[in-house]
Amino acid sequence: MFTASQDRKIKLGIVTLLTLAGIGAIAFYFLRHPSVMDVGYRPQQPVPFDHRLHAGDLDISCVYCHSSVETSAHSTVPSTETCMNCHISVQRESPKLQLVRDSYERNEPIRWIRIHKLPDYAFFNHSRHVNAGIDCASCHGEVEKQGVIAQKQPLTMGWCLDCHREPESHVIRTREITGVDVDPVLLSRPLSQGPQHCSACHH
Ligand code: HEC
Ligand code: HEC
Ligand code: HEC
Ligand code: HEC
Ligand code: HEC
Numbered sequence: 001m002f003t004a005s006q007d008r009k010i011k012l013g014i015v016t017l018l019t020l021a022g023i024g025a026i027a028f029y030f031l032r033h034p035s036v037m038d039v040g041y042r043p044q045q046p047v048p049f050d051h052r053l054h055a056g057d058l059d060i061s062c063v064y065c066h067s068s069v070e071t072s073a074h075s076t077v078p079s080t081e082t083c084m085n086c087h088i089s090v091q092r093e094s095p096k097l098q099l100v101r102d103s104y105e106r107n108e109p110i111r112w113i114r115i116h117k118l119p120d121y122a123f124f125n126h127s128r129h130v131n132a133g134i135d136c137a138s139c140h141g142e143v144e145k146q147g148v149i150a151q152k153q154p155l156t157m158g159w160c161l162d163c164h165r166e167p168e169s170h171v172i173r174t175r176e177i178t179g180v181d182v183d184p185v186l187l188s189r190p191l192s193q194g195p196q197h198c199s200a201c202h203h
Pocket of ligand 5: 118119122155156157158160161164195196197198199200201202
């Protein structure tokens with residue numbers, strides 16, 4: 001039907017269109033929500049620390065290591081001293097703990113790579129959530145079953161608001177493993193909604 005040169009032009013046109021559509025679709029997927037990419041984010045940490053062993057098998061409560069969650073906006077990663085409470089005597093020769101011993105002796109913190117991170121313009125307060133009887137697992141998954149921590153939730157505004165509108169269908173109530181002391185009376189009452197006005201999260 002077409003001459004050879006027309007045929008080539010048509011084919012080239014189709015290939016170009018498909019390529020552009022492909023690039024467009026990929027760009028749309030990633031640009032629409034930067035945080036989409038963060039679900040599953042699981043960096044290689046400097047020390048092969050295992051939550052399944054420490055929080056799961058050994059049953060060490062979350063707040064033993066993440067002590068600031070109950071009292072401040074931020075949760076923190078434990079200091080080397082916390083590790084050395086045990087590792088001064090437990091597995092003291094282990095090569096996997098060499099970096100921990102070095103950090104202790106040189107008094108230099110271990111450079112853990114941060115996984116969960118909101119943009120600076122959004123405000124989040126751990127203690128308010130944790131003290132309301134909301135378990136860590138509601139937002140971080142069952143960490144005590146994860147060998148290596150990965151981000152489980154998108155941390156988008158929609159994610160915050162879905163739970164604030166309907167907390168009962170998103171919240172896991174405080175479990176013993178967390179180590180947070182919550183008044184049992186509070187735990188038996190239904191949760192109140194979280195705020196939905198802009199200034200609650202954008203100061
Ligand atoms: C023995 C100490 C210890 C205990 C107990 C512990 N953690 Fe951790 N946690 C760490 C260390 C060290 C890191 C940083 C390395 C990593 O990400 O694995 C961490 C990282 C995390 C992170 C990721 C932080 C980030 O960068 O975003 C979360 C979430 C977390 N822990 C939740 C928990 C929860 C929930 C529990 C209880 C079920 C718990 N942890 C128990 C030591 C501990
Ligand atoms: C309450 C005590 C306790 C604390 C606190 C603790 N650990 Fe451990 N850790 C243990 C025990 C017990 C083992 C398992 C020993 C075994 O398998 O014989 C272990 C094992 C390990 C191992 C594996 C060692 C190997 O050779 O298999 C690493 C790595 C480790 N811990 C890192 C850490 C880090 C990093 C911290 C601080 C964030 C920490 N631990 C805090 C008790 C503790
Ligand atoms: C309502 C949801 C929610 C609950 C409940 C929650 N977290 Fe988080 N967590 C977050 C968010 C969101 C971030 C990122 C915060 C930021 O960037 O300011 C985060 C960050 C963290 C970090 C890394 C922060 C840092 O300072 O390096 C740790 C560690 C952590 N959470 C531990 C815990 C522990 C332990 C519990 C339970 C005692 C818990 N979280 C309960 C939502 C939650
Ligand atoms: C799993 C459910 C859940 C998720 C996810 C959640 N929240 Fe909340 N939040 C609540 C509930 C329930 C309350 C009300 C707590 C109370 O009774 O005081 C609350 C309260 C708040 C408050 C008011 C208390 C204060 O600190 O002033 C702010 C602000 C807030 N949340 C911010 C956030 C942000 C930002 C996110 C997302 C990064 C988020 N929340 C994710 C359940 C959640
Ligand atoms: C419960 C907490 C919460 C409330 C309430 C809230 N935001 Fe957000 N907002 C966030 C978080 C967390 C982010 C960052 C994550 C993201 O980009 O989705 C964000 C991001 C944004 C962004 C950046 C653009 C984007 O989507 O990436 C804008 C603009 C914004 N919010 C406007 C608003 C306005 C306007 C309101 C009131 C109608 C509002 N927010 C209410 C938590 C909240």
